[in-house]
Amino acid sequence: MQVSTTFRHMEQSEALKSYAEEKLERVAKYIDEPISAQVYFTVEKIRHIVEIVISGRGITTKASEATNDMYAAVDAVLDKIERQLKRYKEKLKDHKPAGENNGxxxxxxxxxxxxxxxxxxxxxxxxxxxxxxxxxxxxxxxxxxxxxxxxxxxxxxxxxxxxxxxxxxxxxxxxxxxxxx
Missing domain, CATH: 3.30.505.50 (Sigma 54 modulation/S30EA ribosomal protein, C-terminal domain)
Incomplete structure (x- = not known):
């Protein structure tokens, strides 16, 4: 998985970057390769905002979460994305067309x-x-x-x-x- 991180209004943190990359691995099983993810860390006054955009073959999803702790925001936004991808994968199984062509x-x-x-x-x-x-x-x-x-x-x-x-x-x-x- 290719992960790019952007820090807005805050110093870059290797610990935060590696934490997000480690947590992103748990959603990789829901998307076909290749996968790219953009993670945006933003601080606005006392709010810590994490926005993640994940793209794989055939699907792109994004979510954001704001809390007072950056690590908690990473966990919350990944929970959202995981729920979205699970729901998408389940519905995809139910509606899979018989003949696949490339579009x-x-x-x-x-x-x-x-x-x-x-x-x-x-x-x-x-x-x-x-x-x-x-x-x-x-x-x-x-x-x-x-x-x-x-x-x-x-x-x-x-x-x-x-x-x-x-x-x-x-x-x-x-x-x-x-x-x-």
């Missing part, structure tokens, strides 16, 4: 806002290529919850079409499917 590659472009407001041509700021992984709608909902995202583009495992799942303002989910025929 479709998509490109996402971000345009400069000034170009959209005037008559000038919009300028592409960034382009990001991602893979729309094949999954069931239930799995896409779980993935959105784990990533704390407002929308997710994925390939429907049954129809093999690109779909968009989004979180509505009322807390429910909306699904955009391509029209056939």
């Amino acid at each position: 479709r590659t998509m490109s996402k472009k971000v345009f400069q806002a000034e170009g959209l407001e005037t008559n000038a041509e919009p300028v592409v700021i960034t382009t990001k290529t991602e893979t729309a992984k094949p999954m069931a709608v239930e799995e896409a909902v779980m993935q959105m919850d784990l990533l704390h995202k407002d929308f997710l583009v994925f390939t429907d495992a049954t129809s093999n079409e690109i779909n968009v799942l989004y979180r509505r303002k009322d807390g429910n989910f909306g699904l955009i499917e391509p029209q056939r025929g």
Whole structure:
């Protein structure tokens, strides 16, 4: 597991870094290799905040916890992540599609806002290529919850079409499917 640590508003601590790396090993069994983890240690007045983002093949999850002790915050945030990953793994077993394919590659472009407001041509700021992984709608909902995202583009495992799942303002989910025929 590749672990990177960031210390904000505090001195770097090897003891804290090694403690977090040691504790991260217990969640490695829930994610397929390769695994990368980013750990952010932050001190704000008397609050000690730990945020962890874990990425593995096919899954990314994040959680944060604030306490008055940094070691307790590490334990609490890893308990949260472990619960999330256990729940995800169990639901994944129940909704596993029969045929696995690798998904479709998509490109996402971000345009400069000034170009959209005037008559000038919009300028592409960034382009990001991602893979729309094949999954069931239930799995896409779980993935959105784990990533704390407002929308997710994925390939429907049954129809093999690109779909968009989004979180509505009322807390429910909306699904955009391509029209056939």
